[in-house]
Amino acid sequence: MKVLFVGSGNHGKISPILKSQGDSLAAAGVEVEYFLIKGKGLKGYLEHTNPLKKYVKENRIDVIHAHYSLSAFAVSLAGVKPIVVSLMGSDVKATRLYKLVIRFFARFFHWRAIIVKSQDMYKDLRIKRALIVPNGVNLDLFKPMDKSACRQSLCWNLEKKHVLFPANPSRPEKDFALAQKSVGLLDKNLEIHVFEHVEHKKTPLYFNAADVVLLTSKWEGSPNVVKEALACCAPIVTTKVGDVKERTQGVDGCFVAQTRNPEELAGLLKKALAFEGKTKGREKIIMDGLDNRQVAKNLLSLYERIIG
Numbered sequence: 001m002k003v004l005f006v007g008s009g010n011h012g013k014i015s016p017i018l019k020s021q022g023d024s025l026a027a028a029g030v031e032v033e034y035f036l037i038k039g040k041g042l043k044g045y046l047e048h049t050n051p052l053k054k055y056v057k058e059n060r061i062d063v064i065h066a067h068y069s070l071s072a073f074a075v076s077l078a079g080v081k082p083i084v085v086s087l088m089g090s091d092v093k094a095t096r097l098y099k100l101v102i103r104f105f106a107r108f109f110h111w112r113a114i115i116v117k118s119q120d121m122y123k124d125l126r127i128k129r130a131l132i133v134p135n136g137v138n139l140d141l142f143k144p145m146d147k148s149a150c151r152q153s154l155c156w157n158l159e160k161k162h163v164l165f166p167a168n169p170s171r172p173e174k175d176f177a178l179a180q181k182s183v184g185l186l187d188k189n190l191e192i193h194v195f196e197h198v199e200h201k202k203t204p205l206y207f208n209a210a211d212v213v214l215l216t217s218k219w220e221g222s223p224n225v226v227k228e229a230l231a232c233c234a235p236i237v238t239t240k241v242g243d244v245k246e247r248t249q250g251v252d253g254c255f256v257a258q259t260r261n262p263e264e265l266a267g268l269l270k271k272a273l274a275f276e277g278k279t280k281g282r283e284k285i286i287m288d289g290l291d292n293r294q295v296a297k298n299l300l301s302l303y304e305r306i307i308g
Helices: 016-027 041-046 049-059 069-078 096-108 119-125 147-154 176-184 200-209 224-231 244-248 262-275 281-287 292-307
Strands: 002-008 031-037 063-067 083-086 113-116 161-165 190-194 212-215 236-238 254-256
Touching (some): 002 016, 002 049, 002 069, 016 031, 031 049, 041 069, 049 069, 063 292, 069 083, 069 096, 083 292, 096 119, 113 119, 161 176, 161 200, 176 190, 176 212, 212 224, 212 262, 224 236, 224 281, 236 244, 244 254, 244 281
Parallel strands (some): 002 031, 063 083, 083 113, 161 190, 161 212, 236 254
């Protein structure tokens, strides 16, 4: 079986999310190819419809799997089929009009499967036949490691406590200002670290070096960083977004804030910092079936049903 992943190539390479899912499918015996779109906005994506149509014709693709709505629109207008669409979060957290456009394309361009990442996204999208399939975690990459060794590798101060903000602080939806306010209410012996110009393969060092992982997003689908932190058994404090409540439920050392109040987040950070040690987050990831190998099997079954 040959599957074509269609997604953004604006950063000059395949996104870690697509690459991880593609690699797990390849390990399951699927031939995965990538068609990356380098363009801004709807116009930039639609300029790729003819090249995409030509690519599919010349390479005999069995299934086209579009990631994010703009990619799905381009695939739809290229007239290639069958189409599987993964919506990641921002798609269904947009305006009401944008969601209507997604529903229009899903119906009239015959998207064979629509994947969302959480129950929260499913409720927002309001397409009954949508499937909830969170992205999986590479448990070979994201695993518990020695905290001191990771800190030394990153040149972090061994005498201080460390909070990891696992996102680029320049992204407004991640609300780094809220993270700073929350951390600022605590002991001054804290240092906060961010994911800025950090290679994906190095992020497990950060999760394992941190005393607590802090996510203050305004919205999410099913944040990969929470699942990756769980796989590394790191304590977590997060705002109530996406599926974080479901993912962290029953895991001691992980806390979900009910409000966006800095005082509440600071209180939860204090509890997480007092936890000291590894959580049982990895067990929760396995129990929830979010090992990327299991997710790949689920996707493969979906592709086979569509082809069959």
